[in-house]
Amino acid sequence: MSDMLVKLYDLPPLQPALDAITPLHIQIRPARVGEEYQIMPWIAQHFNESWAHGVVYAIHRSPCSLFIAVEKLPPDPERANPYVLPPEKLVGFACYDTSNRGMFGPMGVLPHYENRGIGTALLLTALHAMWNENYAYAVIGWAGPVDWYANRVDATLIPGSEPGPFRGQLEGK
Ligand SMILES: CC(C)(COP(=O)(O)OP(=O)(O)OC[C@H]1O[C@@H](n2cnc3c(N)ncnc32)[C@H](O)[C@@H]1OP(=O)(O)O)[C@@H](O)C(=O)NCCC(=O)NCCS
Incomplete structure (x- = not known):
């Protein structure tokens, strides 16, 4: 599969994409340190x-x-404890700068x-974050x-980006 190029200085606005999923009780937020223990097996699965x-x-x-995209579940009225936040269900993810700098994905x-x-809200959230970090272009890997x-x-x-940087495997045996 080929890579794709995105002009970060010419992105669609983010807010309408976020507004579109608010009625569904879906929010996009950065993942927090410690949540990798839930997110990694979820992505693998x-x-x-x-x-x-x-x-x-x-x-x-x-x-x-x-x-991550999370669905805010209704709070349990039985547990009226202000320290217990409403539960969130993980429904999507998007990341960048993982395999290579300047590269978006996976999602x-x-x-x-x-x-x-x-998906659109996650994509635009991540790409706007890249723009705010001063990247001019993003590469969508594979x-x-x-x-x-x-x-x-x-x-x-x-053009000519297949297989791109995703070639060769380290053999450890
Ligand atoms: C690709 C993906 C992230 C899209 O997520 P999503 O939440 O369905 O995206 P949205 O709801 O914002 O967009 C859906 C729209 O895109 C369209 N669409 C979906 N897949 C498409 C495709 N392969 N090509 C063109 N349009 C597509 C849908 O028909 C829908 O159209 P509509 O808005 O007219 O109804 C999701 O399908 C997914 O997780 N796929 C599997 C993993 C994957 O391929 N990740 C990308 C790795 S590079």
């Missing part, structure tokens, strides 16, 4: 084991470059939550849904 490793670096990077949304705008990235952020295929 639902997407790809190799994707799970990069998130550790993204979580501990400063600023954090791993964003994923739980199949049951697809087609509700969560872009799977090419048309989706093209439609959402006008991403274009980078």
Whole structure:
């Protein structure tokens, strides 16, 4: 699969994408240190084991470059304790600067939550964060849904980028 290029100085605005998922009780936020113990096995289970490793670096990077989509579940009225926050269900993730600097991805949304705008909100949150960190362009590494990235952020295929940097495996045996 090829890589794609995104002009970060020409991104669609973020707020409408966030507003679109608010009625669904979905929020996007940076992951917190310590949450890697929930997020890594979740990514390995639902997407790809190799994707799970990069998130550790993204979580501990400063600023954090791993964003998660969480569904805010209704608070339990039985537990009226102000220190007990409403539970959150992890439904999607997006990160950057994991395999290579300046590279966006991987990302994923739980199949049951697809087609509700969560992927777009995650993508734009991460790309706007890259822009705010002074990157001018992002590379979407090994872009799977090419048309989706093209439609959402006008991403274009980078000629000759297959297999790109994802070549060769370290053998330890
Ligand atoms: C790609 C992905 C992140 C999109 O998440 P999502 O939450 O469904 O995205 P959105 O709801 O914002 O966008 C859905 C829209 O994109 C369209 N779409 C979905 N996949 C598409 C594709 N491969 N090509 C073009 N359009 C696509 C849907 O039809 C929908 O269109 P609509 O807005 O007209 O209804 C999600 O499908 C996913 O996790 N896929 C598996 C993991 C993956 O491939 N990750 C990318 C690794 S590089």
